[in-house]
Amino acid sequence: MKPLTIDHRSTATGPVLRVAGDLDFDQAPELRRRIGLLPLAPGQCLVLDLSGLEFCDSSGITALLAARQHALAAEADAVLAAVPANLLRVLTLVGLDQVFTLRPYSDPAS
Amino acid sequence: MCRAGGVPDPAGNGAGMDAAFTALLEDSAEDLYESAPCGYLSTMMDGTIAKINATLLDWLGLEREAVVGHRRFADLLTVGGRLYHETHFAPLLRMQGELRGVALEMRRQGGGRLPVLVSAVVKHGTGGEPLLIRTTVFDASDRRSYEEELLRRRKEAERVRAEAEQARVEAEQARVEAERARAEAERARAEAERAHAEADEARRQAEADRTRLAAALAVLQQSLVPDSLPAVPGLETAVHYHTAAPDQLGGDFYDLFPVAGGRWAFFLGDVCGKGPEAASLTSLTRYTLRAAAHHDPEPASALATLNAVLHDRYTAGGDPRYCTCVIGVVEPGGEHGSVTVRIASGGHPPALVLRSDGSAEYLPTPGGLLVGILPGAPIGTAETVLAPGDTLVLYTDGLTEARTGPGRDDLYGEDALRAFGAGHAPAGPREVITALTGLLESFGEGLDDDTALLALGVPAAPSPTRPTTSPTS
Numbered sequence: 001m002k003p004l005t006i007d008h009r010s011t012a013t014g015p016v017l018r019v020a021g022d023l024d025f026d027q028a029p030e031l032r033r034r035i036g037l038l039p040l041a042p043g044q045c046l047v048l049d050l051s052g053l054e055f056c057d058s059s060g061i062t063a064l065l066a067a068r069q070h071a072l073a074a075e076a077d078a079v080l081a082a083v084p085a086n087l088l089r090v091l092t093l094v095g096l097d098q099v100f101t102l103r104p105y106s107d108p109a110s
Numbered sequence: 111m112c113r114a115g116g117v118p119d120p121a122g123n124g125a126g127m128d129a130a131f132t133a134l135l136e137d138s139a140e141d142l143y144e145s146a147p148c149g150y151l152s153t154m155m156d157g158t159i160a161k162i163n164a165t166l167l168d169w170l171g172l173e174r175e176a177v178v179g180h181r182r183f184a185d186l187l188t189v190g191g192r193l194y195h196e197t198h199f200a201p202l203l204r205m206q207g208e209l210r211g212v213a214l215e216m217r218r219q220g221g222g223r224l225p226v227l228v229s230a231v232v233k234h235g236t237g238g239e240p241l242l243i244r245t246t247v248f249d250a251s252d253r254r255s256y257e258e259e260l261l262r263r264r265k266e267a268e269r270v271r272a273e274a275e276q277a278r279v280e281a282e283q284a285r286v287e288a289e290r291a292r293a294e295a296e297r298a299r300a301e302a303e304r305a306h307a308e309a310d311e312a313r314r315q316a317e318a319d320r321t322r323l324a325a326a327l328a329v330l331q332q333s334l335v336p337d338s339l340p341a342v343p344g345l346e347t348a349v350h351y352h353t354a355a356p357d358q359l360g361g362d363f364y365d366l367f368p369v370a371g372g373r374w375a376f377f378l379g380d381v382c383g384k385g386p387e388a389a390s391l392t393s394l395t396r397y398t399l400r401a402a403a404h405h406d407p408e409p410a411s412a413l414a415t416l417n418a419v420l421h422d423r424y425t426a427g428g429d430p431r432y433c434t435c436v437i438g439v440v441e442p443g444g445e446h447g448s449v450t451v452r453i454a455s456g457g458h459p460p461a462l463v464l465r466s467d468g469s470a471e472y473l474p475t476p477g478g479l480l481v482g483i484l485p486g487a488p489i490g491t492a493e494t495v496l497a498p499g500d501t502l503v504l505y506t507d508g509l510t511e512a513r514t515g516p517g518r519d520d521l522y523g524e525d526a527l528r529a530f531g532a533g534h535a536p537a538g539p540r541e542v543i544t545a546l547t548g549l550l551e552s553f554g555e556g557l558d559d560d561t562a563l564l565a566l567g568v569p570a571a572p573s574p575t576r577p578t579t580s581p582t583s
Contacts, residue, residue, distance in 0.1 A: 025383075025384065054518075055518055058382040058383065059382070059383060061382070062382055062383070062430055062431070062432075065425075065430040065432075065483055066428075066430050069425065069428060069430060073428075086519050093457065093459065094434055094457030094458075094479065094480045095456070095457045095477065095478050095479030095480060095487075095488065095490075096457070096479065096480060096483075098477075098479065098488065099479065099483070099484060
């Protein structure tokens with residue numbers, strides 16, 4: 001199991017969280033806790049940079065859904081950036097590619 | 111040897127002996143008195159010494175002139191001897207006229223003591239009146255020593271006896287001690303046995319608890335997935351459920367049941383998470399689907415109802431929970447026993463169809479979303495006809511996500527599954543499930559998730575009552 005690391009960066013358009021390691025049953029609650037503490041203003045965009053994500057199971061997907069839920073509740077947007085191929089395959093399989101806004105890069109400007 | 115009359119021995123050799131005998135006879139009574147091996151003294155009745163022999167004077171270191179007429183017998187004794195003389199010796203002597211072997215101590219000139227045995231007799235005159243006392247004194251030093259030795263030995267024996275007694279007492283104490291230690295050990299052993307028995311009892315209790323819990327879990331599991339499917343006219347069905355952890359309620363579910371119009375509904379799915387929370391979600395999902403399918407046998411409608419229920423119950427409250435699910439309705443009555451199957455899917459892997467011609471194909475349901483995360487979520491639908499010999503296979507992603515290599519991305523996958531299906535087609539539901547069960551077992555450790563398998567098909571044989579017989583022309 002790779003430890004989960006979450007790096008927070010503030011940008012002009014909103015917070016960027018770089019999530020790396022394993023997002024599994026044991027560690028996904030930590031991402032949900034961190035996101036729950038994030039202040040979001042209406043119109044901002046929460047970016048989850050997943051380029052360092054090595055593993056994501058259904059608990060991880062639940063955490064990503066909770067992040068989207070948290071953003072929508074604050075009238076903000078949520079974006080998944082640099083989604084690894086395997087996770088993208090799963091997201092497509094369960095139809096979540098239609099739900100999340102997906103971007104190839106984490107840079108909010110791109 | 112001694113002859114009467116002292117006549118000389120005619121043999122002539124007795125001359126020396128006779129001389130000695132004569133010398134003995136000539137020994138005067140005076141010399142015998144003075145030099146006798148015991149002391150003699152005579153006293154007046156008041157104790158004043160009138161006569162004393164040289165032997166006794168010598169023993170006591172006294173001069174005759176200082177004694178005779180000046181000292182009394184009692185003056186020669188030690189203090190203790192004098193006391194005894196006054197209280198016992200003299201009165202008894204006066205009363206009995208004689209005493210024998212009385213032990214007394216005399217004083218030596220210069221401080222020493224002389225233990226003696228004294229005998230005395232009163233000499234009476236012709237008229238019977240007491241005249242004087244004759245006293246004989248024997249040196250009792252040796253005898254005293256002997257007695258002291260006896261006493262010492264007696265004391266020694268006493269001491270040894272006392273020591274033996276002490277040893278016996280100590281031995282007895284040691285025995286008692288040992289007995290107590292033995293009793294203590296016995297008690298400790300009994301204590302240990304009791305503790306052991308209690309541990310056994312606790313283990314039995316824990317075992318019983320575990321058995322009861324396992325039984326309860328099994329009953330709950332039954333409420334989540336039926337252990338047998340009802341018989342469906344004109345269809346063959348088969349099912350398999352692989353539990354990854356025996357003590358965890360599963361997150362996969364399936365069901366098959368009749369609905370209105372002679373149709374049959376079935377579903378199979380997988381809820382997010384694991385453990386009791388997943389089980390409660392499974393339970394809600396299963397009974398919602400069953401109820402919804404009765405109201406409206408259109409599979410997409412039942413799935414929309416489930417989506418609304420889960421979203422309202424969980425996700426809308428900030429606790430996103432969801433499931434993937436495929437639900438279908440079988441419409442019998444086609445030509446040659448064929449049936450029409452309509453399915454709806456929410457984020458679930460596509461169903462696989464094994465055809466009677468030996469091909470295998472997926473039945474895609476594109477556009478379907480995980481059930482429960484969005485209000486009014488899109489649902490994918492599809493329809494197909496199962497002719498005799500065709501089999502529809504539903505599965506959860508435990509099968510396709512099983513690891514087949516060291517890496518986390520080395521997964522079995524959908525392509526391999528389709529190839530596996532094509533390799534077995536044509537095959538009836540039971541045959542397919544048996545083959546897939548063997549496939550699951552071959553994954554070993556790579557299969558780390560619950561996996562549900564459900565297959566239904568139209569038997570190739572003309573008679574549905576004999577579904578396992580070979581196809582006939």
